[in-house]
Amino acid sequence: MEPVVQFDRVGKSFGQHRAVDNLSFSVRRGEVFALLGPNGAGKTTTVRMLVGVIRPDEGRMVVSLDSRTTEVLPPDKTGYLPEDRGLYRDIPVLRTLVYFGRLRGLEKDEAKRRAVEWLERLQLLDRKDERVDALSKGNQQRVQFIASLIHKPALAILDEPFTGLDPLSQEFFLSLVSELREAGTTIILSAHQMDLVERVADRVLLMNKGREILSGSTEELHGRLDARPRIRLTLEDMNTVPALREDPDVEDIVIDSDDPNEAQVTLRDGAAVAPFLTRAVTRVGVRSISTEPPRLHDIFVRAVREDDNRRSGSSA
Amino acid sequence: MNHSKLSLLVAEWEFRRYFKWKDQVLGLMFFVVTGAISYGVSRIMGGERRPVTVATSGIELASPAGGRVLLVPAPADSGARVAMLGDGDAQGILTRRGDGTFDLLVEKDPRYLSELRALVANHVGRERLAASGLKESELARILAPPEVKVHFTDPNRARTGKAEKIAAGAFQGLVLLAVFTSMAYLLTGITGEKQLRVTESITAIIPPQAWIDGKILGICAYSLASICNMVVGGLLLAFAAKLAWGFSLPDVLVRPGVILVLIVYSILGLLLWNAFFAAFASTIDDPNTSTRTSIMFLPMLPVVMTIMVLRDPDDLTARILAVFPLTSPSAMPARLILSNPTVLEILVSVGLLAGTIWLVRRMAGRVFEIGMLMYGKEPTMREVLRWTSAKSRRVNPGV
Numbered sequence: 001m002e003p004v005v006q007f008d009r010v011g012k013s014f015g016q017h018r019a020v021d022n023l024s025f026s027v028r029r030g031e032v033f034a035l036l037g038p039n040g041a042g043k044t045t046t047v048r049m050l051v052g053v054i055r056p057d058e059g060r061m062v063v064s065l066d067s068r069t070t071e072v073l074p075p076d077k078t079g080y081l082p083e084d085r086g087l088y089r090d091i092p093v094l095r096t097l098v099y100f101g102r103l104r105g106l107e108k109d110e111a112k113r114r115a116v117e118w119l120e121r122l123q124l125l126d127r128k129d130e131r132v133d134a135l136s137k138g139n140q141q142r143v144q145f146i147a148s149l150i151h152k153p154a155l156a157i158l159d160e161p162f163t164g165l166d167p168l169s170q171e172f173f174l175s176l177v178s179e180l181r182e183a184g185t186t187i188i189l190s191a192h193q194m195d196l197v198e199r200v201a202d203r204v205l206l207m208n209k210g211r212e213i214l215s216g217s218t219e220e221l222h223g224r225l226d227a228r229p230r231i232r233l234t235l236e237d238m239n240t241v242p243a244l245r246e247d248p249d250v251e252d253i254v255i256d257s258d259d260p261n262e263a264q265v266t267l268r269d270g271a272a273v274a275p276f277l278t279r280a281v282t283r284v285g286v287r288s289i290s291t292e293p294p295r296l297h298d299i300f301v302r303a304v305r306e307d308d309n310r311r312s313g314s315s316a
Numbered sequence: 317m318n319h320s321k322l323s324l325l326v327a328e329w330e331f332r333r334y335f336k337w338k339d340q341v342l343g344l345m346f347f348v349v350t351g352a353i354s355y356g357v358s359r360i361m362g363g364e365r366r367p368v369t370v371a372t373s374g375i376e377l378a379s380p381a382g383g384r385v386l387l388v389p390a391p392a393d394s395g396a397r398v399a400m401l402g403d404g405d406a407q408g409i410l411t412r413r414g415d416g417t418f419d420l421l422v423e424k425d426p427r428y429l430s431e432l433r434a435l436v437a438n439h440v441g442r443e444r445l446a447a448s449g450l451k452e453s454e455l456a457r458i459l460a461p462p463e464v465k466v467h468f469t470d471p472n473r474a475r476t477g478k479a480e481k482i483a484a485g486a487f488q489g490l491v492l493l494a495v496f497t498s499m500a501y502l503l504t505g506i507t508g509e510k511q512l513r514v515t516e517s518i519t520a521i522i523p524p525q526a527w528i529d530g531k532i533l534g535i536c537a538y539s540l541a542s543i544c545n546m547v548v549g550g551l552l553l554a555f556a557a558k559l560a561w562g563f564s565l566p567d568v569l570v571r572p573g574v575i576l577v578l579i580v581y582s583i584l585g586l587l588l589w590n591a592f593f594a595a596f597a598s599t600i601d602d603p604n605t606s607t608r609t610s611i612m613f614l615p616m617l618p619v620v621m622t623i624m625v626l627r628d629p630d631d632l633t634a635r636i637l638a639v640f641p642l643t644s645p646s647a648m649p650a651r652l653i654l655s656n657p658t659v660l661e662i663l664v665s666v667g668l669l670a671g672t673i674w675l676v677r678r679m680a681g682r683v684f685e686i687g688m689l690m691y692g693k694e695p696t697m698r699e700v701l702r703w704t705s706a707k708s709r710r711v712n713p714g715v
Contacts, residue, residue, distance in 0.1 A: 051520040076317075080520045086513030091333065099329055103521045105317050147517065 003064065004029045004155060004186050005050070005073075010059030012045055012210075019045040021210040023059070027155075027188055032181050034197045035190040037207035038304055043190040044083050046207070047159045050188065051080045065154050076105040079153035083160045083190075085144050089133035093124065093143055096132060097150055104151035111150065118146040138169045145176065156180060157188045162196050174200055194297040206300055208307045214300070221296055230292045231265040231273065232256075236285030238263075243283050249276045261287075319529075322522050326530020331537045334501055340545050347549040348556070355557055368428045370420075371400055374412030377439055385431050397421070408432070416440075481653055488619060488646060490546070491582045494539040495615045498586060499593045501535050503612075506597035506688075515688045524688065525681035528598075532590040532677065539586065578649050580666065585645025588673045589615055595680030598687030599700055622646040629655035639665040641672035679704040 003026035012020040020042045027033040035043045048054045050061070052072050063070050065077045087096055094115055101111025119125040122142045124135075132140060141164075149156060158177070162170045170193075177200045180187055191197050197204065198218060206214040214221070235241070238255070241263055245253055249271035256262040267276055277289060317325075371390035379387045390397050390409050400406040401423050409421040410432070418436060420426060445455060509515055518527060596611060621643050628634060629651045637647035638657060644665045651657045657665075683703045687695070695703075 048516075053516065053519055075521050080517070082513075082516040082520065084513040084516045086509075086515070086517065088333070088509075088514060089512060100517070100521075102325055103322070103518070144517075 002029055003027060005064075005188070006062040007046075007050075008060050008062065010046075010049060010056045010061065012042075012049060012054065012056050018210050020049070020056075023207070023210070023212055025205050025212070025215065027186060028203075029186055030181065030184055031202040032177065032187045032189060032200050034201035034204040035188065035207060036192065036194055036197060036204050036300060038192060040209070041192075041207040042210040043192075043207060044159055045210075047080075047083075047157055047188070047190050050157060051078065073155065076151060077154045079148040079151065079156040081145060081148040081156070081158045081161055083163070085141070087132045087140060087144060087147065090131055092129050093119070093132055093135070094128040096143065097146055100147040101150040104153075106151055114150050114152075115146065118150060122146065138165060141165060141169065141173075145173070149180070153185065155186045155188070157190075159190045160192070161189065162191055162193050170196060194300050195295060198296045204296075206303055208304045209311065211307075213307045214303045218296065221299060230298070231267070231277070232288075232290045232292065233263045233265060233280065233286050234259070234261050234288040235263055236287055240284035244280060247276060247279055247283075319523070319526050322526040323529040323533060326522070326527055327534035327537065330505070330531050330534025331541075333505075334535075334538050335541055340542070343542075344545055344549045344552075347546060348552050351549070351553040352556055355553070368407040368426075369405065370408040370410050370428075370432060371397065371406040372410045372412075373397075375410070375418075375436070375439065377410075377435055380435060383431065383435075385428050385435065387435075410436070487578045487582055487649065488622070490543050491585055491645070492615065492619060493546075494543050494582070494586050495589045496612075497542060498535045498539045498590050499612055499615070501538065502531065502590065502593045503597045503600075505535070506531070506594065507600060507602055510598075510601060510688060519685075519688065524685035525678070528591075528594050528681050528684045529677065531594050532587060532680075535594075536583070536586050536590050540583070574649075574652060577652055577662065581645045581649050581669075584666070584669050584673060588641065588645070588669065588676060591673060591676040591680045595676075595683040595687070595700075598684040599695055601694065618643040618646045622650050635661070639668060641669045644669050 005027040007023055007025050010020060010023045011018070023042070023046060025033075035046060037043050045054070049056050050073065061071055063073055065074060091099075094112070097115035097118070098108060098111045101114060102108060106114070116125065116128070119128050122145075124139060124142060127135065127139070132143060135143065145161075148158075161173050161177070165173065174196060177187060177189065181200070189197060189201060201218055203217045204215065204221065205212055233244075238261060241253060241255070244250060244263065244265065249267045250265060251268045252266040254264045254266075256264060265276075267273065273291065280286060281289075367384055367386050369386045369388055371388050373390040373392075377387045379385070388406065390406075390411070391400070397409045398421075401409065401421065407422065407424075407428075408426055411419045411421070413419060420429070420432070426432070445452060509518075592614075618637075621637055634647065634651060634655075635657075637643040638651045639648075639661065648657065648662065648665050652662070682705070683700055686703045687700075
């Protein structure tokens with residue numbers, strides 16, 4: 001598929017801080033391209049350069065959304081949901097959406113028609129005349145989403161669309177992203193919720209400290225995953241963890257930060273799960289056992305850690 | 317969409333965001349009702365001033381017909397005089413001393429003092445006239461000042477002078493009000509947008525210059541509409557006063573050319589200050605906590621400096637102030653009314669003002685572009701000045 005956006009050796013610094021460093025990637029027409037990375041990775045700076053809010057210090061961007069090739073994204077063909085979201089809180093919902101539609105080049109009547117269509121689809125039509133601040137946070141997010149996409153852009157750039165949403169709303173936005181892709185919209189998604197992104201992204205680029213550390217299609221990345229399953233043990237007494245570590249098949253044990261009674265066990269290459277579990281339950285008190293298939297999340301976490309270690313090693 | 321269309325779209329949005337007919341009608345009603353009450357009360361109070369009684373000693377003063385002060389002889393006994401004050405029979409005791417001076421004994425501030433002084437001066441003057449042997453008509457002839465008649469080359473000027481001074485003063489006041497109204501809305505609007513994080517959604521769509529231009533125009537239109545509303549209120553009030561009390565507007569004229577120049581300078585002055593304040597507002601996060609809000613008093617400076625023009629509208633300072641862009645919106649209208657600036661002076665002044673607005677607007681656009689995306693810390697003045705000449709950080713040309 002032809003690329004619609006190409007980033008070629010782009011860099012950006014703020015004072016002494018190198019926010020984006022020699023970054024290159026291309027986004028293909030109709031795909032969901034995910035920019036992933038921990039906080040401070042440079043995703044938002046990349047997105048801001050994409051939409052033209054800030055200028056790169058070096059490198060270039062080539063855009064081919066239509067028959068023309070330009071160095072900027074045409075705003076009437078681009079939708080942007082910024083990380084710093086906000087709407088005019090004292091203005092009614094419909095008026096707000098019509099304004100954003102008109103800013104994107106729609107005629108007033110057309111903007112109104114599309115706003116009503118979207119509001120109906122997102123079950124907010126009965127609230128079109130209410131002020132934005134009368135809506136719940138989730139509904140305000142929906143209005144913001146409409147404001148970004150009301151002009152049916154060929155390219156949608158969504159910066160951290162899942163942040164601050166409850167699980168139901170996250171699912172809702174995931175389904176919207178899927179719908180957009182099916183309708184032929186190219187999507188650039190910046191996020192750090194890798195489990196969510198994995199479900200919709202065609203290709204991903206993992207950033208850390210301004211640089212690419214990993215990229216490829218989700219299938220390719222799955223191929224690179226450690227095939228060993230993760231074993232989750234809920235222990236009766238966390239003081240027994242050292243006893244588990246003595247097991248010859250255990251490579252690593254991580255304590256879950258959300259649940260301090262849960263230990264995530266990684267076995268050595270080639271080790272079988274069943275003999276390990278048999279030994280474990282005889283050595284320590286175990287309340288529950290579960291195993292999970294490998295996730296992209298794990299390879300990302302490992303890649304970022306390795307990159308951090310490499311950098312600290314090279315700076316030392 | 318081109319720059320002008322985007323700016324007008326933003327201007328319409330900004331105007332409609334703040335301009336609400338209901339608020340305007342309510343404001344107008346409040347203005348008219350308050351004005352009518354104030355005028356009515358002053359008429360009633362003025363028509364029914366309470367008379368005061370002053371007891372006199374050592375001078376035989378007759379109570380003037382229709383006057384407020386009623387004069388009665390004071391008792392000889394000093395205790396009885398004080399008792400008159402205490403009982404409320406008199407509000408003052410006027411005593412003539414041997415050296416010709418007077419003492420006025422009172423319990424509280426004598427609001428009638430000027431009227432009493434005039435009565436005493438008139439009486440003493442007549443006493444001195446009688447002692448000199450001069451006739452009253454002879455004295456009047458001696459003291460009468462020679463008449464100096466003023467003839468304007470343009471006879472209409474005789475009828476326009478006072479009206480134009482009033483019009484110029486009113487315009488200055490209204491423009492100042494419009495400047496402060498605009499400033500308030502720009503400060504709260506722009507800092508509000510920063511706080512609500514609306515900024516990035518908009519700057520990704522349209523160029524900051526188009527956004528700030530639209531804001532300047534929209535808020536300018538809102539302020540002018542509010543001021544027009546006040547003027548309409550004032551005219552309604554005058555009309556109501558005419559119907560109720562026979563209040564009549566003076567039969568004077570304001571030259572159309574003067575009105576035109578006043579309107580042009582008012583709008584240009586407003587645009588200049590709006591451009592300045594839009595840029596200023598983008599450099600602060602919260603006007604309630606900013607240490608820079610004293611800058612809001614800056615628009616007062618040209619008005620204060622214009623007072624110099626009033627003293628001598630043709631001296632060098634006045635001429636400079638009338639062409640200097642920051643002071644010309646105040647000083648040139650004043651000169652136009654008090655003197656005869658040449659057409660060239662007016663053209664140079666308007667040209668410089670228009671050029672300065674364009675320059676300030678461009679610099680404001682640069683400051684706005686950077687300031688609107690800066691949260692959490694206020695830039696130093698040096699940084700802001702550097703931004704004004706910085707290359708645009710954007711690549712996005714807008715829709």
